[in-house]
Amino acid sequence: MLTGVLAGLAAGALWGLVFVVPRMLTMGEGGYSSVDLTAGRFAVYGVVAxxxxxxxxxxxxxxxxxxxxxxxxxSVLGFSGYYLLLVLAIRDAGTEVPTLIIGTIPLWIMLLGKPLGLRWSALLPGLLLTFAGLLLMMGSTQGAGAGDATHFWRGIVFALISLLCWTVFAIVNSAWLKRHPEVNATDWANWLGVATGLGALLMWLAAGSGAGVLAAREERASFALLCVMAGFGSTWLATILWNMASQRLSASLCGQLIVSETIFALLYSFAWDGHWPTPAQFGACVLFTLGILSSIRAHR
Structure with missing residues (x-):
């Protein structure tokens, strides 16, 4: 069990890097599009695999x-489709609300993937602590203007579909690996990588910037480096670690470990901004951590 928990936390640490990568580049008009970064990340994943x-x-x-x-x-549920929908959600509704919606994934996985022999009373403390952390982070986050109402609600729909995609992926992926013990975590990660890389290529051909445009940008070296970091570390290696966790732990415990992605993303964000978290943000991180520890204890 300890190996599975450590693998899940390591995957969360690598996944958290993806949230700061877009801030290291000029995005939007005059810079890289969301499709460029998404396709670049998953194309590297496919090449490595x-x-x-x-x-x-x-x-x-x-x-x-x-x-x-x-x-x-x-690959569509957990990688290219999920991430593209999230990018569209952020485009239409801003960053705050879609991020909070995606942050409820651990709660949904816990509710849907609870082992039959595990009592709700044992899960309740971790569930409440995680939910309290999400609420505290919501209250400590300064919201931006919603803009056009139609675009805003379209973004919420994209975020909800993205949430559904990854929740289904986490549960189905765990169940599939348990039904196929002959498939090891590395092989499965490579198969997923090749499938995702092909999807990324199609995504870039359909909606990405042209090769000449990408090559002419001043940040092309940084873009290439960050795509390699995100594609190799935050996708290929993180997928292997997550598959190891999925084979050793129940879906509900894996769902709680996903919270570590949020914690690491916040730590990286604070480090990039060069300031300490506010007391409310620090308290939210503590609640997240306590929720993870409580859930691990309940699954022993």
Missing amino acids: AAVMLLGLGRRRWPTPRQAGAALVM
């Missing part, structure tokens, strides 16, 4: 047609 598979031709298993189909579906 394909390279690992090719380098280990004699040792790596190749997916059956059914397993390849499962990887394609999972």
Whole structure:
């Protein structure tokens, strides 16, 4: 169990990096689009996964047609589709509300993936602490203007669909890995990576900036480096770690460990801004952490 918990926390630490990567580049008009960054991240993931598979031709298993189909579906739910929907949500509704909606993923996974033998009374303390942390973070976040109401509510719909995609991915991915113990975490991460990389290429061809435009931008070296960091560390390696956690832990405990992504993202954000969190923000992080510890204790 300890190995699974540590793997889940490490995955959360790597995933948290993705939230500060867009702030390191000029985004929007005159800069990189959300599709550029999304496609770049997942294209690197696909290249790394394909390279690992090719380098280990004699040792790596190749997916059956059914397993390849499962990887394609999972890649849309948990990677390209989820992230693109989130980007669209932020575009229409701003950052604050979509982020809070996505922050409820651990609660939904806990409610939907509870083991049959685990009592609600044992889960309740961790559930309440996590929910309290989310509420406190909501109250300590300064909201921006919603802008056009139609765009705002469209963004909320995108965020809700994004939430649904990743919740389904987390539960189905965990169940699939448990039903297929012959598939190890590295092989599954590579299969997901190749499927996601193909989707990223199609996404860029359909809606990304042209190759000439990307090459002409002054930040092209930083863009390439950040795509490599996000594609290798925050996606390929993090996926392997998350699959290790999914094979060793129940879906509800994995759902609580997702909270670590939010904690690390906040820490990275505070470090990038160069200031300490406010007392309310620090209190929210403490509640998140207590919720994780309470959930781990309940699952023993």
